[in-house]
Amino acid sequence: MHLIRLTQLTQLTHRAGLAGLAQALAPRTAASAHCDLPCGVYDPAQARIEAESVKAIQEKYQANDDPVFRARALLIKEQRAELVKHHLWVLWTDYFKPPHFEAHPQLHQLFNEATKLAGAAGAKASTDPHVGQELLNKIEEISLIFWETKKG
Amino acid sequence: MHLIRLTQLTQLTHRAGLAGLAQALAPRTAASAHCDLPCGVYDPAQARIEAESVKAIQEKYQANDDPVFRARALLIKEQRAELVKHHLWVLWTDYFKPPHFEAHPQLHQLFNEATKLAGAAGAKASTDPHVGQELLNKIEEISLIFWETKKG
Amino acid sequence: MHLIRLTQLTQLTHRAGLAGLAQALAPRTAASAHCDLPCGVYDPAQARIEAESVKAIQEKYQANDDPVFRARALLIKEQRAELVKHHLWVLWTDYFKPPHFEAHPQLHQLFNEATKLAGAAGAKASTDPHVGQELLNKIEEISLIFWETKKG
Amino acid sequence: MHLIRLTQLTQLTHRAGLAGLAQALAPRTAASAHCDLPCGVYDPAQARIEAESVKAIQEKYQANDDPVFRARALLIKEQRAELVKHHLWVLWTDYFKPPHFEAHPQLHQLFNEATKLAGAAGAKASTDPHVGQELLNKIEEISLIFWETKKG
């Protein structure tokens, strides 16, 4: 079920890969050149995988009351959640351009809520896996818009 | 001139420091509790200082055509610009809350433009110090809103 | 009150220490016990996405002879290639277990070649996108084995 | 074409290598040449802001005995304290020059005490906000000397 979705995503990505290559060969202004250089390749899967890790750690935290295990779980969850934020920030700043924000006016708030939720996921409230699932849902919303803009 | 502005900012910060302490002692919801923990103290000066570094490097790049010096300048500018983005992203996600975005509807776009500009500042176009100055101006706009919300 | 609770947990831990060691010497459970916490979620897509970025940067390097653009391309490619190595190393150490290496004797060499190639991809030879493609092919080989072990 | 240009620059560099060394031995220019590039812009505010964060976390630690909150507080305080040390080390090594140390013989010890205190601030004793305040006081001492050298 999950594997199927991943495979589909992979196929999308492969197609996107070619699109990216086409883009790379297209003449571009200095502005897009310097913007595209660090980020010719984007994939919301990077944020999603880290967020899945956050949720998995929350489930293990609930299932194991060993204090050392829990101390490590909080530490590692903090790191994973920070990576979720970073990958989302990069998408928001480096991939999405003004036309995308005009076409999807909710994007700014969606990213702000998702990154806030990642912060929440790294924190007290988030030893509850439902918070991790909420984060995954936000990332899925962003992901759908992302792939739509790639198709566009 | 510059020193005067910095001193004033410092005084503002010191006052804000107390405000922050007051906040810290105030009862808070779980939501604000977990959000505030990593970020009880915010200051746009962190982004501004790194952006000043970006601009200073651009000026030195223009003034020195030694290839090794320029290679290092590009590398270090990249790092500084990345720090500018990080400090701005943290402010946007961790400090500013929904009421701020309602009171200042331009905030989302302002942060998106500033972080895009920081990306630009780390790139080809940005060996021109005017791009660094543009970045500093955006950060100043954000800073004014930030201190207004602190006073509020 | 809080300290007392923690101290008690601590005593539990002390006892758990030895139990944990015993576990560590046991073939399967301990290995997954200490390994699963940081890495309950794995996905070769993390390495693949960074490798696609490496190859995309190589394409752009070939398509743009501006020296500043190329200097930044080399820098960013280095960073992406380092991330490819890191994601592959984590898979090799944290996900794959002795039974996997018995079932797939080529895995050690495959990971060693892929990470060496990522190093190559970050270097001189690799301004040729064919090297980036070679890296992607190795990651695909690893990915196929990974998903096979997941199904297993 | 591009390679030729780079090779020529490279030959220049080769020659510049010795010239650079000569410069390095000269009292002021070379020192600023190699030192100023990464750090044309310095501001003790960077250390102060992180230290304010350390103290604010200490206040919150004292005000909240939730074990998860406290575990995160210790983790984040450790990170902030490390940043305090880093910003102070950079000032001590990259900004301050021999003439400053002659004019302010206490500077070495002041920086050593402040960074030791930042280490303390990251540790057990430092769940007491007074330790955070001590750290802020040391940074203020450094800051006063810093701005005096800037005026000079």
Added chain:
Amino acid sequence: MHLIRLTQLTQLTHRAGLAGLAQALAPRTAASAHCDLPCGVYDPAQARIEAESVKAIQEKYQANDDPVFRARALLIKEQRAELVKHHLWVLWTDYFKPPHFEAHPQLHQLFNEATKLAGAAGAKASTDPHVGQELLNKIEEISLIFWETKKG
């Protein structure tokens, strides 16, 4: 006793340093050139020193049941253990070449076990210093092979 071993290691390293220099001046293929650049100098001491730190923290964890001390010990041990893994991964990928793996067929498994053990050292089981010692023993095995290849 330990100091004596360190001094000897240092002498070995110094000799290796010259060998490394000789290597650096020898003509090399593009392949080895780009591989050697980041890693002209290798020393298993880097992994060993971090592993000694892991074991020392384990000793102190056992000797101190203060909850804040233990929370910090777990955090710092995690960081040290991560560095052990990193230094070992770099040796495995960047220093050792196919002829080494043919001459020492156990090398792949040895590195995989050592890095898994470093993960263990960063985890629950590892609050027992015997796990840290096990890690040090694996690193010693790798170190002996490393210096043998350097002599070769």
Added chain:
Amino acid sequence: MHLIRLTQLTQLTHRAGLAGLAQALAPRTAASAHCDLPCGVYDPAQARIEAESVKAIQEKYQANDDPVFRARALLIKEQRAELVKHHLWVLWTDYFKPPHFEAHPQLHQLFNEATKLAGAAGAKASTDPHVGQELLNKIEEISLIFWETKKG
């Protein structure tokens, strides 16, 4: 007051050099606990190994005028030089205590010169391996003092 306590635990630490294990098992004050935890194990070899890498890269830079090779050499040298600074800063702040500085009054300046030289090693002047050798000599001076304090 706090400093006095620090000095006392410093003496403990000094003696603890070799008897670190004994000390680790002995009951300790909070003050010594927080100081010893991150830094039970020190070795100037960490700085020396990175500095050898800096010098080796300088040799290779001089021996290879390929522009891509040289661009990568400058980047990697910058990273290695930064690590040299970090390892030296940690020794200066976390290992050396007031009695050491009284016994070796030149230590502060020695560390300041070594870290400045590491900065130089990461910069223009440093494409000359003699600068890397100068850095290694400073680290050797520090190393001799370090091992003397360990014996003491």
